[in-house]
Each structure stands twice: as structure tokens, then as C-alpha cells.
Amino acid sequence: MFANKKWMSLFTLVIIASIGLLVCAAPTSVTTLPRNETLYSNGQQWGPVVGWNPYSSSMNNAMAVTQQDSARVIMFETPYLYNMVDGKVYPLLADGPYTWDAGQTKITFNLKQAAYWSDGTPVTAADVAYTWDANIKYATNAGNNFKDYILSVTAVDAQMVVVKAKLDADGKALNPLMVAAYLSGNYVIQKAWTQKLEERAGGDATKFLADTAEDVVYSGPYHKFFADDTKVVYVRDDMYWGQSASMWGKLPTPKYLAHVIFKDNAAGSVALAQGEVDVSQQFNSNIQVLWLNYGLPISTYLPEAPYGIGASLPTAYYNLKSYGLDQLAVRKAIAIAVDYPTIIANAMTNQSATFDQVPRSLMNPTPGEQALYDHDAVNDLQWAGNDIEGAKKLLDDAGITDTNGDGWREYNGQKLSYVATCPNGWSDWQASIEVVAAAGKKIGIDITSNYPEWSVYQTVVTTSDAPLPAGYDILMMWSDGAGPTQPWGRIRHLLSSEFVGIANNWNGNWGQYSNPRVDELVQAIPSETDPAELKEMYTELVKIYLTDIPSFTLMYRPQSFHAVNESVWTGFPHQGDGTSPPVPPLNLTDGWSIAGLYNLTLVNP
Amino acid sequence: MKGYRRYFLNKALWFLVTLVCAFILNFFLPRLMPGDPVAAIVARMAQGMSNATGVQAIYQQYTELFGTNKPLLQQFFIYVNNVLHGNFGFSFSFYPRTVASVIKSSIWWTICLQFPAIIVGWLIGNTLGALAAYRKKGFDKVLMPVSIFVSNFPAFGMAVILMVVFGVGLKWFPTSGGYGFDLIPNLSWKFIWSVIVHYQLPFWSIVLIAIGMQAIGMRSMAIYELNADYVKYSRFMGIKDRKIIRYVFRNAMLPQVTGLALSIGTMVGGALVAEIIFSYPGLGYTMLNAIMGGDYPLISATTLIVTLMVLTTMFLIDIIYAFIDPRIKAAQFD
Numbered sequence: 001m002f003a004n005k006k007w008m009s010l011f012t013l014v015i016i017a018s019i020g021l022l023v024c025a026a027p028t029s030v031t032t033l034p035r036n037e038t039l040y041s042n043g044q045q046w047g048p049v050v051g052w053n054p055y056s057s058s059m060n061n062a063m064a065v066t067q068q069d070s071a072r073v074i075m076f077e078t079p080y081l082y083n084m085v086d087g088k089v090y091p092l093l094a095d096g097p098y099t100w101d102a103g104q105t106k107i108t109f110n111l112k113q114a115a116y117w118s119d120g121t122p123v124t125a126a127d128v129a130y131t132w133d134a135n136i137k138y139a140t141n142a143g144n145n146f147k148d149y150i151l152s153v154t155a156v157d158a159q160m161v162v163v164k165a166k167l168d169a170d171g172k173a174l175n176p177l178m179v180a181a182y183l184s185g186n187y188v189i190q191k192a193w194t195q196k197l198e199e200r201a202g203g204d205a206t207k208f209l210a211d212t213a214e215d216v217v218y219s220g221p222y223h224k225f226f227a228d229d230t231k232v233v234y235v236r237d238d239m240y241w242g243q244s245a246s247m248w249g250k251l252p253t254p255k256y257l258a259h260v261i262f263k264d265n266a267a268g269s270v271a272l273a274q275g276e277v278d279v280s281q282q283f284n285s286n287i288q289v290l291w292l293n294y295g296l297p298i299s300t301y302l303p304e305a306p307y308g309i310g311a312s313l314p315t316a317y318y319n320l321k322s323y324g325l326d327q328l329a330v331r332k333a334i335a336i337a338v339d340y341p342t343i344i345a346n347a348m349t350n351q352s353a354t355f356d357q358v359p360r361s362l363m364n365p366t367p368g369e370q371a372l373y374d375h376d377a378v379n380d381l382q383w384a385g386n387d388i389e390g391a392k393k394l395l396d397d398a399g400i401t402d403t404n405g406d407g408w409r410e411y412n413g414q415k416l417s418y419v420a421t422c423p424n425g426w427s428d429w430q431a432s433i434e435v436v437a438a439a440g441k442k443i444g445i446d447i448t449s450n451y452p453e454w455s456v457y458q459t460v461v462t463t464s465d466a467p468l469p470a471g472y473d474i475l476m477m478w479s480d481g482a483g484p485t486q487p488w489g490r491i492r493h494l495l496s497s498e499f500v501g502i503a504n505n506w507n508g509n510w511g512q513y514s515n516p517r518v519d520e521l522v523q524a525i526p527s528e529t530d531p532a533e534l535k536e537m538y539t540e541l542v543k544i545y546l547t548d549i550p551s552f553t554l555m556y557r558p559q560s561f562h563a564v565n566e567s568v569w570t571g572f573p574h575q576g577d578g579t580s581p582p583v584p585p586l587n588l589t590d591g592w593s594i595a596g597l598y599n600l601t602l603v604n605p
Numbered sequence: 606m607k608g609y610r611r612y613f614l615n616k617a618l619w620f621l622v623t624l625v626c627a628f629i630l631n632f633f634l635p636r637l638m639p640g641d642p643v644a645a646i647v648a649r650m651a652q653g654m655s656n657a658t659g660v661q662a663i664y665q666q667y668t669e670l671f672g673t674n675k676p677l678l679q680q681f682f683i684y685v686n687n688v689l690h691g692n693f694g695f696s697f698s699f700y701p702r703t704v705a706s707v708i709k710s711s712i713w714w715t716i717c718l719q720f721p722a723i724i725v726g727w728l729i730g731n732t733l734g735a736l737a738a739y740r741k742k743g744f745d746k747v748l749m750p751v752s753i754f755v756s757n758f759p760a761f762g763m764a765v766i767l768m769v770v771f772g773v774g775l776k777w778f779p780t781s782g783g784y785g786f787d788l789i790p791n792l793s794w795k796f797i798w799s800v801i802v803h804y805q806l807p808f809w810s811i812v813l814i815a816i817g818m819q820a821i822g823m824r825s826m827a828i829y830e831l832n833a834d835y836v837k838y839s840r841f842m843g844i845k846d847r848k849i850i851r852y853v854f855r856n857a858m859l860p861q862v863t864g865l866a867l868s869i870g871t872m873v874g875g876a877l878v879a880e881i882i883f884s885y886p887g888l889g890y891t892m893l894n895a896i897m898g899g900d901y902p903l904i905s906a907t908t909l910i911v912t913l914m915v916l917t918t919m920f921l922i923d924i925i926y927a928f929i930d931p932r933i934k935a936a937q938f939d
Binding site for chain 2: 031032033034035038040047048050051056058060139141144205206209210211212226228229230231233258260261262263264266267270271274276453454455456458459462502503504505506507
């Protein structure tokens with residue numbers, strides 16, 4: 001009948017043909033990655049790698065091509081490495097610290113004699129200068145980001161580089177913070193290879209940035225080994241210059257760095273628990289369960305909650321044009337009524353410091369930033385949340401009461417009714433928004449939640465040349481993490497009015513707040529070198545922020561999540577691990593955290 | 606034969622009309638979704654940028670490159686021209702990869718997962734459904750509730766149960782990926798075995814649900830046919846049971862074949878749930894991301910492939926039906 005031989009043969013044939021097709025579709029080359037030579041990561045690479053072009057931001061090659069405050073330096077390298085734990089920069093390609101001239105108009109630094117490219121030629125000052133010129137010529141992200149602050153990058157000789165700043169009316173660097181930040185956030189790319197790429201692109205900027213650069217020359221310790229839709233693997237360059245005594249003195253321990261491409265956090269968490277991932281950068285819900293309940297050799301940077309160092313401040317912005325939200329009493333009442341401990345417990349599964357542990361300001365919880373403002377001076381302005389009675393009293397005192405007895409407060413006769421929003425599917429943010437909405441209900445303000453798709457949300461929120469439309473009264477967005485320009489950059493993005501009126505505002509201040517004194521301080525801070533003066537300025541900014549409340553922080557979030565499984569490798573960064581300078585918990589790829597790759601040892605050698 | 610020619614021409618004409626309509630809808634519908642896909646690209650590019658004019662520059666550069674600043678009608682004619690030249694353009698969300706390269710790298714995974722799952726689910730389901738209808742009694746009493754139970758399982762529920770039981774609990778099968786996390790594709794038994802082992806959970810998560818659905822459909826059809834007059838007449842004529850059953854199931858099979866053709870036609874859409882739960886490579890997740898990110902060229906190209914496959918399989922089924930069961934052809938011209 002149906003289950004006869006014919007059908008069985010057909011069935012077998014279909015299965016065999018399918019597997020055959022699959023195997024044929026895959027390229028054939030090498031075979032197995034030895035487990036005790038491979039370090040597996042997750043949470044960095046989402047979706048397949050597109051290419052290897054360090055000038056382009058379209059390569060979706062998270063581990064190899066990511067220029068940021070702590071640039072990822074496994075393949076391409078920066079002159080300096082930023083360390084978010086101590087807030088300092090350490091030389092990589094550079095030889096010794098950089099220096100500003102007396103007039104604060106230019107930075108000078110030298111390159112290490114030992115540094116050379118993967119093709120064996122030395123890394124020279126001409127490479128640094130040519131990289132900058134290409135960044136400008138082809139309007140790369142690095143070029144667009146720094147062209148307002150850097151005038152030129154020139155080579156004095158083979159080793160010496162001069163970075164000239166754009167100057168203000170007083171003849172000083174317009175923004176010394178940004179000029180210095182270029183050196184730890186942006187790669188040095190080989191001049192000869194860049195010229196080859198230019199030739200290939202025929203001077204066309206689009207082609208230049210779209211080139212996948214399979215032939216790229218690099219200076220870092222790893223390069224492409226394999227990439228497909230399921231994983232990307234980098235292999236160590238055993239000729240890497242950094243094994244010279246002037247840098248690391250040895251090669252990084254793992255021969256391969258591999259990143260399996262997971263479709264979501266849940267799949268990544270399962271792999272971490274099963275020992276198929278050594279370093280996890282993704283959010284693993286209730287991470288402590290893995291060692292407390294299952295006894296797995298998994299740990300985080302801190303042994304107890306919040307498990308990591310908070311660096312950024314996910315924030316709820318008020319749309320200051322919404323009816324009633326122009327009233328401080330309403331903004332403050334909502335902000336102090338929110339149950340932050342619930343947000344931290346539910347949305348972050350306690351992977352955030354509480355506002356009792358780190359009182360709110362504009363600073364992240366790192367000791368360096370916390371030391372930048374006078375805590376006592378703003379003590380009376382900080383709140384830890386859940387203050388329902390205080391919020392009600394505030395509204396009552398402001399005359400914002402329920403006049404018609406419907407249970408909701410009115411302002412000038414009109415009911416206070418708002419929509420709190422964040423993108424759909426961003427589960428931790430959605431949980432936070434629900435808590436904000438609940439707080440409104442407790443104090444007689446009708447707050448409902450709504451979650452548009454990210455593709456819609458981003459379009460609306462970033463249109464700052466018009467008032468936000470209905471449905472965007474309280475909206476959640478991110479803030480800057482840790483970096484050499486922080487906390488100045490974060491404060492600028494939270495409060496500066498320069499972003500109001502921008503058609504595509506990906507920078508910040510999405511609630512469109514404006515305060516001339518804030519703008520003045522934001523402009524003055526980068527040039528200020530006196531620590532006491534700086535502290536005073538930052539304290540004033542915190543005071544303004546906690547007084548005006550144009551937005552409020554909902555939680556602290558780490559620069560990147562960092563959990564490690566020590567089944568195969570050990571020696572990962574943990575707080576107080578004795579490393580000096582301390583290795584930050586940034587997955588052994590970002591900025592100074594790459595130092596961690598040199599400290600790894602095998603659990604079973 | 607004249608009737609056949611008219612029937613085929615009629616079907617071919619409808620095929621073309623549907624294709625043109627679907628092509629136009631494939632282009633315009635994704636573009637009517639709210640949201641600006643270029644903003645999504647800028648979001649990716651502008652991470653860490655602190656310069657407002659720089660962000661503006663990137664935005665303009667990409668609206669120009671993708672042509673989203675042009676009027677919709679003009680974009681349509683450019684698209685038609687490109688498609689006629691076999692060029693689906695750049696994918697917005699995977700730029701600078703082309704749509705063709707994105708589809709090419711994941712379509713095999715999808716076909717290799719979906720096609721056998723559809724065929725196996727269909728074969729086993731129909732066999733079991735037919736047996737249930739024929740044998741009745743205990744077999745039917747056990748099979749039917751089980752089929753109804755399994756077929757009503759949400760796909761993600763089935764996938765998660767299989768993963769937790771056979772992957773995490775019993776550790777019989779790996780929980781994620783298309784092949785071993787420590788392997789590089791190559792023509793070795795180790796790799797092939799790894800592909801087979803990784804294939805099992807996503808495969809059965811689709812097949813188990815399909816079996817239940819097919820079994821229920823086949824059982825109902827078969828019971829209806831078993832009570833038909835021709836069966837009774839055949840029995841009076843003394844025709845052997847085996848032969849009667851063959852008649853019965855051939856007739857009961859017709860709607861099932863249509864369902865099979867539709868499943869094969871839409872399989873390129875991917876097995877989204879299996880792909881996500883098991884981090885299995887394939888087009889489903891790519892398409893989901895394309896839709897979420899407003900990646901018009903990728904959405905249009907994949908939906909065009911689905912449209913073409915469905916139309917082609919339906920066209921072929923129509924043609925085959927005309928031969929298998931001339932009543933269908935005749936009914937069209939009554």
C-alpha cells in the first residue's frame with residue numbers, strides 16, 4: 001500500500017539528496033576547531049558577516065570591525081586602548097603617551113618601531129595620516145564624526161604623528177576631548193592597501209565603502225579564518241608584531257576566536273550553559289541561576305548582583321511638548337513614583353545597581369565618573385523611587401488634582417493622559433515601561449503603554465525637526481556608555497539643545513529639552529583642565545538635570561554584558577583579579593580588555 | 606483535445622495575470638509599511654557618532670544609494686527594469702550584500718529542512734490517516750486523539766519541548782546550529798554526521814505537527830470515500846479489498862495533493878519557528894528581519910519567489926488534474 005518499498009525509497013532518496021545539497025552548498029576546506037585552542041564568544045555577532053573593510057560600517061563584522069570608544073582590536077588596531085575600569089588610555093600602536101602642546105592646539109605621539117603589518121611592512125606615521133585623509137575623502141563614520149574637531153593628521157617622520165585640532169576663537173582646540181578620543185576609537189589602516197582599495201573603487205566613495213576587502217592588510221593578532229551564515233572564526237597570526245617585548249611580549253593564548261551566530265538570547269544562553277560558549281556578551285536572564293542552581297563553572301565580573309559594572313543609563317525621555325509634561329510637578333511626580341527596584345529586579349534580573357547603591361545623577365556607576373560631582377551638593381535632589389505619597393503631594397500642591405471625580409488628575413481642566421512607549425520586542429525596556437505606566441496609575445495620571453515596531457519607532461523618535469506625534473509622550477532610549485569623552489558626551493546627548501531641529505537625530509535629547517546654561521557648560525567642559533572647576537561644572541549640570549527632569553534614568557546597564565564559562569579556559573577578568581592595569585569586563589576584544597586574551601590558561605592543559 | 610487546449614490557455618492566462626498582480630503588490634505593499642528603512646541603516650552606522658551633521662550626511666548618502674528619495678512610481682520602473690535584468694539590487698539590511706547573495710546563502714538550508722519535512726510529514730500523516738480510516742477500532746481510537754493533540758500544538762511549543770527533552774535533558778541531539786559549533790564545513794563523515802544530528806530536532810518539530818494535520822485530513826476523506834457507492838458496488842462485484850482500498854485512497858488523495866503543492870510552493874518562506882528556537886540557518890529568519898527592518902528589495906524578492914513557486918505548482922497541479930480527473934476540466938467549462 002502506501003508504506004510500500006516505492007515510498008520508502010523515495011523518502012530515503014529525498015533525505016539523502018537534501019543532505020547532499022547541504023554539504024555541496026558549503027565550502028570545503030578545513031575541519032575541526034580544537035576545543036582547547038578555541039575561545040568561543042556570543043552576543044557580539046548577530047547575522048552573518050558581510051566583509052572585512054575597516055573603513056566601512058556596513059560589514060556587520062562585530063568582532064573585527066567595530067570602531068567605538070573601546071574599539072575592537074583583534075584584527076585592526078588603534079594607537080591607544082581605552083580602559084573603562086580606570087578611565088585611562090594605554091599605548092598599542094603608539095609608543096608612550098601622547099602629549100598636547102602648551103597652547104592646546106595639537107597632539108603629538110610616536111608609533112612603536114616594532115609594529116608591522118600582516119604583509120611584513122612597518123606601521124608608519126604615513127599610514128596614520130593617510131587613514132585620516134581617506135576617512136575624510138570617503139566620508140566614513142570616523143571622518144564624519146571627527147571632522148568638526150580635527151583639522152589634520154600629519155606624519156612628521158616615519159614614527160611621529162601630529163594631530164592638529166580645529167581651533168575656537170581663542171585659538172584653543174574646539175574640543176580637546178574629541179581630538180584625543182580619535183586616537184583610541186579609530187583604526188590605523190595601511191596606506192598601501194588603502195591605495196589599492198581606492199584604485200579598485202575608482203574614486204567612488206560608495207564602492208570604496210561597499211568593498212568587502214577580502215585582501216585587507218591588518219596589524220592585529222587575528223584575521224579571517226572562516227565565515228558563513230552560522231559562524232565566524234578568526235585565527236591567530238603567529239607572526240603578530242605584538243609579541244615583541246615593547247608590547248605584550250607574547251602571543252594571545254587562544255589560536256582561534258570563534259563566534260557562533262545565534263538567532264536569539266535564549267539559544268545563546270543554552271550554549272553558554274552547555275559549555276559551547278566561553279565568553280558571553282549577551283543578556284543572560286537570571287545569570288546567577290547557572291552557578292547557584294546548576295553548579296556550572298560560570299561567573300560574572302562581580303560575584304554578586306549587579307554582576308557587572310554599569311556604564312550606560314537607559315532613559316525615559318519626556319516629550320516636553322505633550323500637554324502637562326511642560327509642568328515640572330507632573331514630570332517629577334511620575335519620576336519619583338516609579339518603582340525602580342521592580343524594574344531592576346524584573347527587567348534586568350538584578351544585573352543593574354539600584355538607585356540606593358548608586359544615587360541618580362548624570363554619571364554611570366564607575367568610580368571615575370562618580371568622583372566627578374559633589375554628591376552632598378545634590379543629595380536632596382536625588383530620588384530612589386516608589387514615593388507615591390510624595391508624588392501625590394507634589395501634584396496636589398501644584399493644583400493638579402482630580403476635579404471631576406473620575407479618578408484621574410486634570411491640569412487646567414484637561415485630563416492628564418499619556419502614552420509611554422519603546423520598541424516592540426525589547427523585552428527589558430517593555431518591562432520598564434510597564435512599571436512607569438503602573439506608577440502613573442498609582443498617582444492619578446493615566447499612562448498607557450504602546451510598543452511600535454523598531455522600524456517605525458526609530459523613524460518617529462529621531463525626527464527632531466518637528467514635535468513628536470501623539471503616542472510618544474514618554475519614550476525610552478539609550479544613553480552613552482563608558483569612553484574617553486565621558487561623562488561629557490553622555491551629558492551632551494542627554495541635554496544639549498544642539499540636537500533640537502535636526503531631521504535625523506541619532507544623537508540624543510529626544511524630548512527636545514533646551515536650557516542655555518546647560519549648552520554653555522556642555523561647550524565649556526571639553527576645554528577645561530582644572531579638576532576642581534570641572535567638578536563644579538559637572539555638579540551644576542547634575543543639579544539642573546535633577547531639578548528640571550527632562551528625562552530620568554530607569555536602570556544602569558553594563559557597557560557590555562560579560563559572563564564566562566570556565567570549563568575550558570580560565571583567567572578571565574574578574575573584579576580584584578590582580579591584573580594591573582585592571583582588565584575590563586569587555587569580552588577580551590574591546591579596548592584594553594584584549595589584554596585578557598594574554599592572561600588565559602587552559603583548565604586542563 | 607480542443608477542450609484541453611482551451612483549458613490550458615485559460616489556466617496560463619490566469620497564471621500570467623496573477624503573476625503580474627502579485628509582482629505589483631510585492632513591490633508596493635512592503636513600501637506602504639510605516640517606518641523608514643534607511644533610518645535603520647543610519648542607526649547601525651551612527652552608533653558612537655556624536656556629530657549631528659555626520660549622521661545627516663550618512664542618511665542622505667543612503668537614501669540616494671537606495672533610491673528611496675525618488676518618487677514611488679519611478680522606483681517601481683527602476684525595479685522592473687532591474688528585475689528583468691535579473692538584478693534584485695542591494696539588500697538594505699545586509700548592505701553591501703546583494704539580495705541574490707543573501708538568498709543564495711540561506712535558501713539551501715531552508716529547502717533542505719522544509720522539503721523533506723513536508724514530504725515525510727505528508728507521507729506518514731496520510732498513511733496513518735488512511736490506516737485509521739480503514740482499520741478503525743483501537744488504531745483509530747489511539748491515533749485520532751494523538752493526531753488532534755499533536756496537530757494543535759503551537760510550532761514553538763513543539764520545538765521547545767523537543768529541545769528541552771532531547772537536547773538539554775537527554776542530550777541526544779544538539780540544541781542549536783546547522784552543524785557542530787566546533788566544525789568547519791567539509792566533505793567528511795564527521796561533518797555529514799554532524800549535519801544529520803543537528804537536523805533532527807528542527808526536522809521533527811515540523812514533521813510531528815504536519816503528521817497530525819495530514820492524518821486528520823486523510824482520515825476524514827478516506828472515511829467519506831469508504832462509504833461511497835462505488836465502494837459498495839465494487840464489494841458486490843467481489844473485487845478484492847486491496848484493490849478497492851487503492852481506489853479509495855487515490856480519490857481521497859486529491860485534496861491532500863493540493864495541500865502538498867501549496868506547502869511546497871510556500872516552503873521558501875522558511876520554517877521561522879524552528880530556525881529561531883534551534884538557531885538553524887535559513888530564509889525564514891532572514892525574511893522576518895527584512896520585514897521588521899523594511900528591507901524592501903529582500904522582501905520583494907523573497908515574496909516573488911514564493912509567489913512564483915506557488916503559482917507554478919498550482920498551475921502544474923491544475924494541468925495534472927485535468928488528466929487525472931477529467932471532471933475537473935469539464936467542470937470549468939460547464
